[in-house]
Amino acid sequence: xxxxxxxxxxxxxxxxxxxYLGKKETLCKCTFCEEDSKPGKGSKYYLxxxxxxxxxxxxxxxxxxxxxxxxxxxxxxxxxxxxEKYFGKRKKPVHPAESLNTHQLRLIGWAEYKxxxxxxxxxxxxxxxxxxxxxxHGELVKHFALFMVVAHIENQAERQNELLQYVIQSCHKTQxxxxxxxxxxxxxxxxxxxxxxxxxxxxxxxxxxxxxxxTYDFRMEKVVCNVVFLYHLLVMDQMKTPIxxxxxxxxxxxxxxxxxx
Ligand SMILES: [Zn+2]
Numbered sequence: 001x002x003x004x005x006x007x008x009x010x011x012x013x014x015x016x017x018x019x020y021l022g023k024k025e026t027l028c029k030c031t032f033c034e035e036d037s038k039p040g041k042g043s044k045y046y047l048x049x050x051x052x053x054x055x056x057x058x059x060x061x062x063x064x065x066x067x068x069x070x071x072x073x074x075x076x077x078x079x080x081x082x083x084e085k086y087f088g089k090r091k092k093p094v095h096p097a098e099s100l101n102t103h104q105l106r107l108i109g110w111a112e113y114k115x116x117x118x119x120x121x122x123x124x125x126x127x128x129x130x131x132x133x134x135x136x137h138g139e140l141v142k143h144f145a146l147f148m149v150v151a152h153i154e155n156q157a158e159r160q161n162e163l164l165q166y167v168i169q170s171c172h173k174t175q176x177x178x179x180x181x182x183x184x185x186x187x188x189x190x191x192x193x194x195x196x197x198x199x200x201x202x203x204x205x206x207x208x209x210x211x212x213x214x215t216y217d218f219r220m221e222k223v224v225c226n227v228v229f230l231y232h233l234l235v236m237d238q239m240k241t242p243i244x245x246x247x248x249x250x251x252x253x254x255x256x257x258x259x260x261x
Contacts, residue, residue, distance in 0.1 A: 033061035144201025
C-alpha cells in the first residue's frame with residue numbers, strides 16, 4: 001500500500017508549519033533547496049505536501065513528485081527499492097542503471113539524458129552503470145581517506161567531532177546508499193583484509209595525514225583539499241601503470257610540500 005506522505009515526511013524529520021497540520025495541503029521547510037532555511041526566512045515554508053493525492057512540490061525550487069519518489073529523494077535509496085519496500089519485489093529484474101534515482105543520475109551527468117530520451121538511455125545503460133561504479137569507487141576512496149584522517153586525530157575531541165560531522169554530511173550528499181556504514185565496516189577490519197577501495201583510501205589517508213601533520217593544519221577544507229589532490233595523483237598514477245594484483249602502491253609525499261599556500 002502507498003505510504004502517507006505526512007508519515008514519510010515525519011520519518012525524515014521535516015519541519016512543518018504548525019498552522020497547516022491536518023489540512024489537505026501541509027506546508028513545510030524544503031530540504032532539497034533549503035531556501036526557506038536561510039536567515040530571515042524563518043516564516044517561509046516552500047515545500048507543499050498534498051495529503052490527499054500524496055504528492056509534493058516545492059514552490060521555490062520546483063522539485064515535485066509522488067510519495068515514493070519523495071521517500072527515495074529523502075533517503076537516497078533508489079525509487080525501485082522504495083517501491084519494493086511497499087509493494088514487494090518486481091517479477092522482472094531491473095537493470096541496475098534503471099534503479100539509479102534522479103539525484104544519483106545528476107551526479108554522474110545522466111539525469112537530463114534519461115529525462116529527454118528513455119529509449120536512448122536504455123541503450124546506454126552499460127555506460128551509465130560504468131559511470132556510476134567509477135563515481136562510487138572514487139567517493140568511497142576519498143571518504144575512507146577522510147575518515148582515516150579524522151579517526152587519527154588525538155587530544156582534540158571537539159575538533160574531531162566537528163570533522164566527523166562533516167564526513168557524515170558529506171557521505172549523505174554522495175547519494176551512495178549506506179556509505180558511512182560501509183566506511184565503518186572497512187575501518188573495523190585489519191588493513192590487509194580491507195577491500196580494494198578501502199586499501200586505496202588507507203594509502204591516501206595516510207599521505208593526507210602526513211601533510212596535515214607537517215603543516216599542523218587540520219581544518220576540514222584543507223584536509224579535503226589534500227585528499228582530493230592525492231586521489232587525483234593516485235588516479236593519474238594508475239593510468240600510467242595499471243596496478244597488478246598484489247602489487248602494493250605507495251604514494252610519495254614530500255613532507256615539505258604545502259598545499260596551503
Ligand atoms: Zn525547494
